[in-house]
Amino acid sequence: KAGVTQTPRYLIKTRGQQVTLSCSPISGHRSVSWYQQTPGQGLQFLFEYFSETQRNKGNFPGRFSGRQFSNSRSEMNVSTLELGDSALYLCASSLTGGRNEQFFGPGTRLTVL
Amino acid sequence: LAKTTQPISMDSYEGQEVNITCSHNNIATNDYITWYQQFPSQGPRFIIQGYKTKVTNEVASLFIPADRKSSTLSLPRVSLSDTAVYYCLVGDGVGNYGQNFVFGPGTRLSVLP
Numbered sequence: 001k002a003g004v005t006q007t008p009r010y011l012i013k014t015r016g017q018q019v020t021l022s023c024s025p026i027s028g029h030r031s032v033s034w035y036q037q038t039p040g041q042g043l044q045f046l047f048e049y050f051s052e053t054q055r056n057k058g059n060f061p062g063r064f065s066g067r068q069f070s071n072s073r074s075e076m077n078v079s080t081l082e083l084g085d086s087a088l089y090l091c092a093s094s095l096t097g098g099r100n101e102q103f104f105g106p107g108t109r110l111t112v113l
Numbered sequence: 114l115a116k117t118t119q120p121i122s123m124d125s126y127e128g129q130e131v132n133i134t135c136s137h138n139n140i141a142t143n144d145y146i147t148w149y150q151q152f153p154s155q156g157p158r159f160i161i162q163g164y165k166t167k168v169t170n171e172v173a174s175l176f177i178p179a180d181r182k183s184s185t186l187s188l189p190r191v192s193l194s195d196t197a198v199y200y201c202l203v204g205d206g207v208g209n210y211g212q213n214f215v216f217g218p219g220t221r222l223s224v225l226p
Contacts, residue, residue, distance in 0.1 A: 004156070033214065043157070043200060043216035058213055090156050098214050099145055099204055104156025 001026060004093050004105035012111045018079040021108045025072050025093030031055075032074040033098045034066060037088040037107070046089075048098045049074055056098070078110075086112045117201055117217035124223050131188045133220045135201030138182050144204035146177060146184045151198045151219070160186070160199075188222075196224045 005024045013019050025032050033056075034046040045058035049068035066076045072093075078085055088109050092102035117137045125131045140146065145164050149157035161168060163175040163184070174187040188195060201217040 035216075042218050045214040045216070048214075056213065092156070101147070101159045101162060102157075104149075104158065106154070106156055 004091060004103050006089075006091050006105040006108050008108060009106065010109045010111075012113060013081050014113050015081055015083060017081050018077065019081060019110060021076045021078075021089055021091075021110075023074045023076070023091030023093075023105060025074070025091075026103055029093035029095055029103070030072055031094045031097045032068055032072065033092045033094070033102060034074070034076050035090045035092065036060075037090055038086075043090070045098075046076070050097060081112045083112050086110060117203060117215055119199075119201060119217040119220045121218065122221040122223070124225060125191055126225050127192055128190050131191050131195075131222060131224075133186045133188075133199050133222070134183055135186070135217050136183045137201065137203045137215075137217075140181055140203045146175070146181070147202040148173070148175065148184075148186045149200045149202060149216075151200065157200060191222075191224045193224050193226060196222060198222070 007022045031050045033048040036044045046060055047066050048056040052068045063079045068074045088107040090104055090107045092104045094100050094102045117135055119135045145162050147162040148160040150160050151157040161170055161173045161175045163177050165177050168175045176185040198219045198221050200219045204214050
């Protein structure tokens with residue numbers, strides 16, 4: 001069974017731009033969660049989608065948004081990028097939700113200049 | 114908002130048992146405690162999950178006291194390949210939609226020969 005895939009793996013943007021990251025979950029998994037990982041703040045929960053609906057949301061500003069499609073693939077969008085948005089963005093899929101075992105992708109490394 | 118704490122780092126020798134404790138005072142009453150392992154340049158990988166008392170699988174044991182305000186991950190007979198960062202994850206029942214997943218700061222385990 002293929003694992004969680006994330007594209008692109010690396011991305012360089014400048015301040016003020018917007019970016020869209022993509023995540024393909026394991027086949028059959030309906031839940032996709034997104035996390036931001038930085039050296040200073042560690043792993044922080046962004047949001048969780050289940051069957052195309054945002055089910056949970058962490059404490060991030062509205063510039064961070066996401067969506068999930070009918071095939072469970074998910075995208076995350078960050079608008080008006082700031083230097084502090086530079087991070088590894090991880091996507092995780094699970095069968096029934098983030099409270100259960102999550103399978104993480106390799107992440108997208110975003111650098112904001 | 115839940116806050117979790119873990120030791121920042123630990124050293125051990127091959128063949129020893131390692132115990133890593135996570136404190137999570139505000140864990141939601143109906144939520145699990147989950148531990149993940151992360152190697153450099155990879156997403157976290159599920160190790161074990163429990164709700165109370167003791168859980169054991171082929172790679173680790175998880176001890177959870179009755180008050181569930183902490184948990185201890187036990188790795189028997191560690192090897193060099195266990196050198197990684199270990200995270201605990203809990204849900205605190207807070208957040209916009211009733212659930213915020215909170216990772217601990219991570220414990221960097223170094224296994225020495």
